[in-house]
Amino acid sequence: MNINKIILGLALALNCAAFAQTEKKEVLFTVDDKPYYTDEFSRVYKKNLDLVKDESQKDLNQYLDLYIGYKLKINKANKLGLQYNTKYINELKSYRTQLSKNYTSDIKVTKALIDEGYIRYQKEIRASHILITLDENATPADTLKAYHKALDVRKKALAGEKFEDLAVNFSQDPSAKENKGDLGYFSAFRMVYAFETAAFKTKKGDISMPVRTRFGYHVIKVVDSRDNRGEISVAHIMILKPTSNNPADTDKAKSTIQDIYTKLKQGENFENLANQFSQDKNSASKGGVLPRFGSGQLSSEEFENVAFGLSTPNKYSEPFESQFGWHIVKLIEKYPIKKLSEMERELDTKIRKDDRSRLITNSLTSKLRKKYTVVRDEKMYAKIKALVTDKYYTGSWLLPSNMKDFNETLVTIDSKYEVKAFAFLKALEGLQKAESKLKPISKLVDFYYKDFEDTQLNIYYNDNLEKEFPEFSNVMDEYRDGLLLFDLMEREIWNKAKQDTLGLSNYFKENQSKYQWKTRVEILTASSTKEDIAKAAKKLFKKDQTADAIKGVLNTNDAVNVMIKQEIIEEGADNMPKNITFKKGISDIYKEGEFYFVNKVEKVLPAGPKSIDDVRGKVINDYQQYLEDNWVAELKKEFKVEVNKDVFEKIKASILKNN
Incomplete structure (x- = not known):
């Protein structure tokens, strides 16, 4: 072919x-x-x-x-x-989906988000927060109540009350009782977008205004900011903390990690010791190697700080203690932040999986609303709204038994694309599981209809990309x-x-x-970095010694002095050695780069037909x-x-x- x-x-x-x-x-x-x-x-x-x-x-x-x-x-x-x-x-279908991504996103907005994400990637923020939980679809009254509660907590912090104490007393984040609201260090794409944005826009030592996310309202205090340390790959040996409070058990664990450290200093292999003694079952069998990580990705700040404190690959730390036990960490490799050009595709993928993607979708949808004419049948829409009752809030609302009445057009896009009323009813049925609290029910239907119409606009646009472009x-x-x-x-x-x-x-x-074969030769080629070894190989060639015999004479247990390659070379071949003649005999010693060579032609094979297996x-x-x-x-x-x-x-x- x-x-x-x-x-x-x-x-x-x-x-x-x-x-x-x-x-x-x-x-x-x-x-x-x-x-x-x-x-x-x-x-x-x-x-x-x-x-x-x-x-x-x-x-x-x-x-x-x-x-x-x-x-x-x-x-x-x-x-x-x-x-x-x-x-x-x-x-x-899969290929079209991939290709369409270049047309179904706002390039300008996407580029701005990529640039923003990369700039934020350069820094790591340490922040604490206080969360007042709130449903995404909460009523205006509940939303205002939660906002004022968060605002009151912020006022207490600004008045001098300790943020940590306020987090313990008021935060509805379940982890606040233990971490006092401290989230550790994080960089871009580690938190929901609204939270991340507020944290990066708040100065060190300041406390933000209440910030709304899908979890509720957050009051954020920025504790520190530093350059991003990138990512790191390490191995570790771990001895777990005893489950008992017996001091003898603790002393035994400390003694064990110290003995392992002594073995390392004596030259014993880190991987073997990890395999034999480490009590981290997930990594011990892999020589202690952990998955690559960045700041804030492990649940131990002590461990991260020691790991990032190592500067030379294969160097290891002294034993240290974390909340989980005692460790010795060996650095494998550090991975600094890459250039923007190297990260663009990665950042684009992260954006599409992140809350940021809504900005891109909303931007495109806004353009589509200006591009296409959307006409809704108001009588049909009123008929649908009349069907949806407060049973919707309890999940007991049912579709009408006769859907034939709703096999009529609800909305028309661009005078061409018609969407039937039953499609919106089906969408409402599926959304009932969301248990929204937005009231009255007519407002909830309006809220869901807007999303439904936006979705239909995007479907129509996507289906017509071939006509558009x-x-x-x-x-x-x-x-x-x-x-x-x-x-x-x-x-x-x-x-x-x-x-x-x-x-x-x-x-x-x-x-x-x-x-057809051209003329070929069976050839032995000896190579060495030492001229005297090449000369010795030539003498042994003259004595008709085999390749194995020559290597047995010239190589030792401590050093490989000569390599011998045996092959068949065709006339005109790209890999044909220098100084080769297509007749039996031994060449002179010749040098290429750092190596000395000598060839021995053992047999000449005349030109002739190839077998089918040859070709x-x-x-x-x-x-x-x-x-x-x-x-x-x-x-x-x-x-x-x-x-x-x-x-x-x-x-x-x-x-x-x-x-």
Whole structure:
């Protein structure tokens, strides 16, 4: 198989840029009366021009023949129904989802969030907080009550009461009783976005105004700020704290970690000691190695500080105590913050999984509301609202038994896309599980309807990307055809060539002249960094000593002085050693770089035919190409192809002129 000849279908996503189409769109050729146009031919030719290695394929006459062959194969694939294959459908859908991300997000907003996230990544904030919990969909009255409660706590802190005491007494974060509100150090993407933003905007020592997140209202005190320490990879040996309060057990644990430390100083292997003595079951069998981590990701600040305090790989700490036990930590590697260009993709992924993604979605939705006309059937909407009762709050509301009455249009987008009323009812039924407290019920329905309408706008936009963006449509068409072509070639050519052993054998016999050896030699090559060793190897070559015998004489238990490579070299081969002659004998000593070499030609193999086992891979490849060429000829008989020669001459002249 010549990969260049199917590059039209397989090298498709390399360039998403749209080419300027100055030529008038005309029918270039038809396959069974299905038209194919000049604009696509011109675009694909230009797109693949730099990818083809065979200069003949740049010839437009030959390229047209290849292009017609490509379209014939796609027609054959569709005729066989390969487009209905489940695997094909899923792969195409997956690719479209990935590609559409470039069109279904606000690039300007995304870039701003990436830049903001990267700037915040440079710092680590240490903060404490007091949480007043509040449901996301709380009533205005409950929201105001929670806000004032948080505001009162803030006033107490500003008046001089200890923040830690206030956290213990007022915070509804379950962990506050133990940590007194202290969250430790964190950087970007570690907290919900609103909390993170407030923390990074609050100066060291200051206390923020109440900040709303999905958990409720937070009052945040920023305790410290420092440069981000990046991430680190370490191994550790751990002795757990005894469960009893017996001082003897504690002394034994301390003694054990100290004995291990002494063994390390005596030169014993860290990994072996971790495997044998560490009581961290998750890491002991791995030589004590822990997953890579950054500040605030472990539940022990003491451990993190000791780990980041190490500066040299493979150096280890003295024994130290954490709340879990006693440790010795060995540094494996530190990973500083990468450059923005290296982190952009990672940051983009984090943003899409983070609360920040709402900003991108909201920005796009706002643009879509300006772009498309949205018309709601108010009578139908009123009918739906009348159906939803207060039973919704208890989860006992049911859909109407007769949904036929709601098989009418509720909302129309862009005068084309109609959404039925029952779709919104179904959405309401699913949202009932959220147990929203927003009242009265009419306001709750309005709240959910806005989200529903926003979702429908985005669905409509996504479904019409091919119409909105020609370059998106082009890439999808090419990828669609490429997948079909791959499946078709695998079925009709590649698998057949591998499985048809008789056909392969006959093809090899008929084309034996293509598979010939040039003159070859069986050669031994000795190499050493020492000239005297190379000379000694040459003397042993002259005595017809074997490679193993020579290595046995010249190498010792402490040093490998000589390496000997035995191989068969064909005349003209890329890896042919210097000073080689295609006759039996021993070369002079020669030097390349730091090494001295000597060659011994043991046997000369004359030119002659190769066996099929010598070249099976190439024969299979050639046989696949042979089958494909004959198959395309058969496809030209199966389908009626008509080329508009006058149009081809015009498009050819235009392409050559612009190139």
